[in-house]
Amino acid sequence: MSDKPILFIISGACSLGSQIALEWLQIPYQVCITTPEIRQTVEFRSVNPAGKVGALKDGNNVVGENLAILLYIADNYDISERVPLTENGGREQIYQWLSYLSSTLHPAFQHFNYPTRFVDEDDAEEFRSLALNRLHIQLSYINNSINQYGYFIGEKASIVDAQAFALLRWCYKANRGDNLVDISAYPRLQQFFANMQALEAVKNALAIELEQVEMLQNSQFAGYFTIKV
Numbered sequence: 703m704s705d706k707p708i709l710f711i712i713s714g715a716c717s718l719g720s721q722i723a724l725e726w727l728q729i730p731y732q733v734c735i736t737t738p739e740i741r742q743t744v745e746f747r748s749v750n751p752a753g754k755v756g757a758l759k760d761g762n763n764v765v766g767e768n769l770a771i772l773l774y775i776a777d778n779y780d781i782s783e784r785v786p787l788t789e790n791g792g793r794e795q796i797y798q799w800l801s802y803l804s805s806t807l808h809p810a811f812q813h814f815n816y817p818t819r820f821v822d823e824d825d826a827e828e829f830r831s832l833a834l835n836r837l838h839i840q841l842s843y844i845n846n847s848i849n850q851y852g853y854f855i856g857e858k859a860s861i862v863d864a865q866a867f868a869l870l871r872w873c874y875k876a877n878r879g880d881n882l883v884d885i886s887a888y889p890r891l892q893q894f895f896a897n898m899q900a901l902e903a904v905k906n907a908l909a910i911e912l913e914q915v916e917m918l919q920n921s922q923f924a925g926y927f928t929i930k931v
């Protein structure tokens with residue numbers, strides 16, 4: 703495998719947050735857009751035995767789970783301006799939000815988007831409707847938590863915002879068919895979207911997901927990596 707960091711992703715998936723963080727590093731890196739077949743391979747499973755994206759291979763280091771990838775990047779690279787500390791110099795806010803995103807918000811979207819993973823077809827519509835109610839509770843909480851600058855923490859986008867954007871975009875698009883969520887009641891959330899969509903790193907990460915590399919600007923993206931199946 704390459705000596706550059708390689709991030710394994712699915713277009714439209716939760717791996718976008720880790721992709722945005724790699725863009726912020728401004729070091730050469732590669733992306734592997736995985737297929738179900740690739741995620742079955744021994745080579746991919748050696749990076750993330752759970753078979754899921756995001757998964758990162760960085761030299762001899764391998765790490766799965768977006769929360770862990772983002773903290774790995776924060777620990778191993780100079781990205782301090784994207785990891786704002788509390789007044790006491792700690793990372794509590796980062797830990798708290800990353801944990802919330804992976805343990806609460808991500809499942810809330812999964813319940814809404816994939817009801818038949820949880821209940822039989824006959825009960826799916828009712829389940830989805832209940833899941834939407836639960837999702838709105840989370841979106842309202844997030845809307846009330848986003849700060850005056852339109853971010854989760856601090857005055858500029860952090861690794862928390864990167865991961866939050868990866869998930870919250872499922873409200874309005876990204877391979878999720880018609881299951882859109884009305885966010886008109888959430889002005890801070892709308893401000894957050896506008897902030898994030900304006901960032902070069904976000905635009906680049908989205909272009910890489912869609913294999914539109916001709917759109918890249920000031921990116922260190924070093925090409926797609928693939929695993930033979």
Ligand SMILES: N[C@@H](CCC(=O)N[C@@H](CS)C(=O)NCC(=O)O)C(=O)O
Binds near residue numbers: 741756808
């Ligand atoms: N807790 C994991 C969740 C990972 C996850 O569910 N990834 C999905 C994409 S959003 C995936 O890999 N799906 C493909 C599959 O299940 O085969 C994380 O936050 O990294």
